[in-house]
Amino acid sequence: xxxxxxxxxxxxxxxxxxxxxxxxxxxxxxxxxxxxxxxxxxxxxxxxxxxxxxxxxxxxxxxxxxxxxxxxxxxxxxxxxxxxxxxxxxxxxxxxxxxxxxxxxxxxxxxxxxxxxxxxxxxxxxxxxxxxxxxxxxxxxxxxxxxxxxx
Amino acid sequence: xxxxxxxxxxxxxxxxxxxxxxxxxxxxxxxxxxxxxxxxxxxxxxxxxxxxxxxxxxxxxxxxxxxxxxxxxxxxxxxxxxxxxxxxxxxxxxxxxxxxxxxxxxxxxxxxxxxxxxxxxxxxxxxxxxxxxxxxxxxxxxxxxxxxxxxxxxxxxxxxxxxxxxxxxxxxxxxxxxxxxxxxxxxxxxxxxxxxxxxxxxxxxxxxxxxxxxxxxxxxxxxxxxxxxxxxxxxxxxxxxxxxxxxxxxxxxxxxxxxxxxxxxxxxxxxxxxxxxxxxxxxxxxxxxxxxxxxxxxxxxxxxxxxxxxxxxxxxxxxxxxxxxxxxxxxxxxxxxxxxxxxxxxxxxxxxxxxxxxxxxxxxxxxxxxxxxxxxxxxxxxxxxxxxxxxxxxxxxxxxxxxxxx
Numbered sequence: 001x002x003x004x005x006x007x008x009x010x011x012x013x014x015x016x017x018x019x020x021x022x023x024x025x026x027x028x029x030x031x032x033x034x035x036x037x038x039x040x041x042x043x044x045x046x047x048x049x050x051x052x053x054x055x056x057x058x059x060x061x062x063x064x065x066x067x068x069x070x071x072x073x074x075x076x077x078x079x080x081x082x083x084x085x086x087x088x089x090x091x092x093x094x095x096x097x098x099x100x101x102x103x104x105x106x107x108x109x110x111x112x113x114x115x116x117x118x119x120x121x122x123x124x125x126x127x128x129x130x131x132x133x134x135x136x137x138x139x140x141x142x143x144x145x146x147x148x149x150x151x
Numbered sequence: 152x153x154x155x156x157x158x159x160x161x162x163x164x165x166x167x168x169x170x171x172x173x174x175x176x177x178x179x180x181x182x183x184x185x186x187x188x189x190x191x192x193x194x195x196x197x198x199x200x201x202x203x204x205x206x207x208x209x210x211x212x213x214x215x216x217x218x219x220x221x222x223x224x225x226x227x228x229x230x231x232x233x234x235x236x237x238x239x240x241x242x243x244x245x246x247x248x249x250x251x252x253x254x255x256x257x258x259x260x261x262x263x264x265x266x267x268x269x270x271x272x273x274x275x276x277x278x279x280x281x282x283x284x285x286x287x288x289x290x291x292x293x294x295x296x297x298x299x300x301x302x303x304x305x306x307x308x309x310x311x312x313x314x315x316x317x318x319x320x321x322x323x324x325x326x327x328x329x330x331x332x333x334x335x336x337x338x339x340x341x342x343x344x345x346x347x348x349x350x351x352x353x354x355x356x357x358x359x360x361x362x363x364x365x366x367x368x369x370x371x372x373x374x375x376x377x378x379x380x381x382x383x384x385x386x387x388x389x390x391x392x393x394x395x396x397x398x399x400x401x402x403x404x405x406x407x408x409x410x411x412x413x414x415x416x417x418x419x420x421x422x423x424x425x426x427x428x429x430x431x432x433x434x435x436x437x438x439x440x441x442x443x444x445x446x447x448x449x450x451x452x453x454x455x456x457x458x459x460x461x462x463x464x465x466x467x468x469x470x471x472x473x474x475x476x477x478x479x480x481x482x483x484x485x486x487x488x489x490x491x492x493x494x495x496x497x498x499x500x501x502x503x504x505x506x507x508x509x510x511x512x513x514x515x516x517x518x519x520x521x522x523x524x525x526x527x528x529x530x531x532x533x534x535x536x537x538x539x540x541x542x543x544x545x546x547x548x549x550x551x552x553x554x555x556x557x
Contacts, residue, residue: 003171004504008497008555016556017492039496039512040520040527063526065494066556123500 007119007126008066015070020077025059034062034136036128041068045136053084055141065129067120072133074113084141091134097121098130154455156538159447162187163536173506176544181326181485181532182510184357184379186440193439194381194432204428206405220431223438224421230441231371232362233388240387240394240424241434245353246276248372248387249320251424252349253280255397256370257318260347263289266315268308268346270332271297271522272325275515277351281320290317297522301328301477305336312344319348323355323366327514327530328477328523329485331355338367347393353377357534358456358483360449363388375433380440384433387424394420401426452535456484459533463542470549476528484533487514490549493556495529501555502529505548 025031025046035042043062050056058076075094079087093110098120100106108115120130160166163185168175177185203213205220221236228236242248257280261267267281271294285292293316295308303321312319319341324331334350341348349370355361356373363371370393375384389397399406399417403426408416417423444452463486467473472491490498499511510530513520520527531545 004501004555007500013556040517041496042526063494065496067497069494126496126500129496 003119003122007123009116009119011074011113011116012066012070015073016066019060019069019073021059021073022061023059024061025057028057028059030140032136032140034132034139036064036068036132038128039065041065041129041132043068043072043133043136045072045133045140047137047140049084049141055079055082055084055087058137060133060136064132067117067126067129068132071117071130074116075133075137078112078114079137087137087141091138094134095131098127154447154451154535156455156536159536160538162189162443164188164191166536170506170508171504174544176505176507176541176548178531178533178537178541178545179508179510180357180534180537181354181377181530183376183382184534185536186379186381186436187443189443190380190436190439194436197432197435202432205431206422216431219438220429220434223434223441226438226441227386230361230445231356231373231386231388232364234364235391237420238388238391238394240389240421241429242372242385242387243383243430244374244376244385245351245372246280246374248370248385249276249349249351250280251387251400252370252372252389253284255400255424256347256393257281257284258288259396259398261285261288261290261317264315265290265317266293266311266313267291268293268295268311268316268319270295270303270308270321272301272303272328272330272516272519273320273322274326274351274353275517276353277320277322277349278518281318291315294518295321297330297519300479301325301330301523302479303330303332305333308337309340312340312346316344316346319346321348321350323350323352323361323371324358324483324485325477325516325519326354326485327516327519327528328479328487329354329482329532330477330479331481331483333481334366334368338369342367354483354485359453369393375437375440378437378440378444380437381430381433383430384437391420394424399423399426403427447535455535456533459537459539459542460484460486462539463531463533463545466542466546467549470546470553472553473549476523476525485530486532487528487530489525489528490553493552495527497556498529498549498552501552502545502548505544505551507545507548509545 028046030047041064046059048057060072097106203216205217224236293311296304338348348368350368352373356378371388376382406426476487495511512527
């Protein structure tokens, strides 16, 4: 059970129960769907980006496991107010966090609350759950918002 | 009709191992079944002492390998009640069997505006090949409804059968819900309309005796790895006149009578459908699995599993917040369920941490998940090597899951 508590930390369980920014964003400038075909997770990610390339507002909707939902929830809080460039860097950092090999201590100094996802490394099949919202965000911001799949 | 489960469990070496530091509780046999020592040893023995290519060597070793391979065809025929071993084509798995029929029979017999009737509870393997065929030839797919309890709506299916219907394809047992379909009734219905039938038997053969002659389907597909044999060997059973009328599926060696650049004549059934060197060792292992099951007795296995299914169903129903998805009157030992406010994927991970292997997701049956109104389920599938302690460990792990999620 200890491993499981490491994966399902209180922050993750809390955000799963009460996801933040869990609604449609009516005035979104960017939007993308994320799907995880293996387990049926599906979410829509909304973002409003202003003329200065700052992500002013984020929201999401959909169904998914605790990991994917909490990740989406924490991500929307984490990247709000950041520039596109900063968001891109955050994507890379988060990706490194959940995919770094066990034994290698990941650098969480710039990741704030997102560090709670470090336990995902022990469960490779769950990496795609943790990164689903991030892939959808990147797709919304960079690729014009087609459905992205993590598998 | 009792089974010596202790003895049976001892026949499956993997059941004595651990997963994440806990005794392995394997409840995912519907995805793939574990292998008895007899199968593992048959493969090892074949490679160690009897291996050669088949159907071509003039030397003793090859001749013996050929006899061993062909004897599996005879034994599988007996196991599934086929009158003639020539009606059995070795394929990789049920998926390949269905694709073979879709390509060979389908492209010959199904044309523009013809209709293919499927059910809403099919595995993707019995949907996608027909969709691919339909888009190639301009045919239409019609889908028979499933009730809220996960049973096939036979009346609705009847209403779909018409003069344009060329094929009725359906699962013997639903992989996702365990519902058992009334195969005999459906094949009789199709025959009245002159409709060809294909039954996906992948989930039936591991749980109950199968008698293809009595079931009356034109084609019956099954995977060896789900009946405790190795991966890589399965069979398509087809009625002989149909198989004889069908063009080959894959071309190559072993499926020909004679080849020249002016033209090629094909070998008789079943060789016509078995191009190239097959997975010989897996077929040998498949034969060992069939022999093992015959010795235990499929009747006994079916009766034992039904009592285990009843026990598991009762225990699961006692858990607050748990809902079983698929409550058909006739069910194989497969239980899909959801827990209130906990996603199946999380259930799967937490159970894994408790040494319990289940499947979580859409079970390659997305249309059925949509129909049942769930994005995914957790699925515990039971086999005759599972016992009540396995069920108890599942329940304890589910209680821990609920505790963790508060």
